[in-house]
Amino acid sequence: GEQVEQLPSILRVQERSSASINCTYENSASNYFPWYKQEPGENPKLIIDIRSNMERKQIQGLIVLLDKKAKRFSLHITDTQPADSAMYFCAASAKGGRALIFGTGTTVSVSP
Amino acid sequence: DPKIIQKPKYLVAVTGSEKILICEQYLGHNAMYWYRQSAKKPLEFMFSYSYQKLMDNQTASSRFQPQSSKKNHLDLQITALKPDDSATYFCASSHRDRGNSDYTFGSGTRLLVI
Numbered sequence: 001g002e003q004v005e006q007l008p009s010i011l012r013v014q015e016r017s018s019a020s021i022n023c024t025y026e027n028s029a030s031n032y033f034p035w036y037k038q039e040p041g042e043n044p045k046l047i048i049d050i051r052s053n054m055e056r057k058q059i060q061g062l063i064v065l066l067d068k069k070a071k072r073f074s075l076h077i078t079d080t081q082p083a084d085s086a087m088y089f090c091a092a093s094a095k096g097g098r099a100l101i102f103g104t105g106t107t108v109s110v111s112p
Numbered sequence: 113d114p115k116i117i118q119k120p121k122y123l124v125a126v127t128g129s130e131k132i133l134i135c136e137q138y139l140g141h142n143a144m145y146w147y148r149q150s151a152k153k154p155l156e157f158m159f160s161y162s163y164q165k166l167m168d169n170q171t172a173s174s175r176f177q178p179q180s181s182k183k184n185h186l187d188l189q190i191t192a193l194k195p196d197d198s199a200t201y202f203c204a205s206s207h208r209d210r211g212n213s214d215y216t217f218g219s220g221t222r223l224l225v226i
Contacts, residue, residue, distance in 0.1 A: 032212050043202060043217040044155065051211070089155055093212055098168055099145050100215055102155035 002027050004092050006103025013110055019077040021106045023090035026071070032093035033066060033073045034100065037086050044089055048075070080110045115139045116218035118203050123223045125193050132179075133188040133221045135203030141216075143167070143208045144186035146178060149220075150199035161186050162208055193225045 005024045013019045025033075034049035050057045050064045050073065057064045063076040077084055087107050091100040119134040137144060146158040160168040164180040177189045190197060200222045206215040 034212070034215065043219050045217070046215065049213060087154075098143075098162075098208075099157050099160040100212060101157055102147075105154040 002092075002101050004090060004101050004103040006090050006106060008106060009104065011106055011108045013080055013108070015081060015110055015112050016079055019080050019084070019108055019110070021075045021088055021090065021108075022072065023074065023092075023103050024070075024072045025092040025101075027092070028068075028071065030071075030092040032100075033064070034091050035062075035064065035075050036089045036091065036102075038089065038105075039086050077108070080108075082110050082112055084108060085110045114219065116203060116205060116216060118201075118218040118221050120221060121219065123221055125223065125225050127193055127195060127225055129193050130189065130191045131193065131223070133190070133201050133203075133223070135186050135188070135218060137184050137203075137205040137216075137218075139205055139207075139214070139216060141205035141207045141214070142183070143206050144180070144184075145204040145206075146186065146188050147202045147204060147217075148199045149202060155202075158188075159186075190223075195225045198223055198225045 007022050031052040035047050036044035037047045038044040048059050048062045048064050050066050061078045066073045087105050089105050090103040116137045125131050143162040145160045148156045158171045159178045175191045179187045200220045202220045203218040206212050
């Protein structure tokens, strides 16, 4: 099946620095790229998304970049806080606009 | 109020037994999905249904059978349970005509097979 690669698997940063997560996808027909945050014991929740007609999107301290030629997209968390510590998943829409296929996740740990 | 209800929240099962995981959504969505999350494979896509019809099946094993009795229900029947089936199973739903931007997860069923 389709795959979404996500790196790194673990990311440790100091408070107030930036954290970056990178994902690549296979299907050139993918057109929707969301990012989910999952706290321990909770379900994944959407934090930001981008569609293929955009290259950049920002919501407060979250920035998403999309490079369709390289089939690559990334999440940048600026001015990180301990509350940003969680698991983050990227995803891409499967062909035909059906189910989201998720990356393998990145555990982000922000230390004071 | 939870908009996607998954029952039970926790489930312990004996190897070889059969269990049904329940999922109901009250978001007016027309597509529902099942995912499995374990330490080995985070958020692994299993099935998708739209208008009560199977759209996609990424699960190799026939021991996993989705069941949709109503358009807002998608249960998951698992037969001949194995310890390797231990995982958290998440149900999700979306409105296919809105480009997946309203993709929402339930709170999950944590299954332990002993």
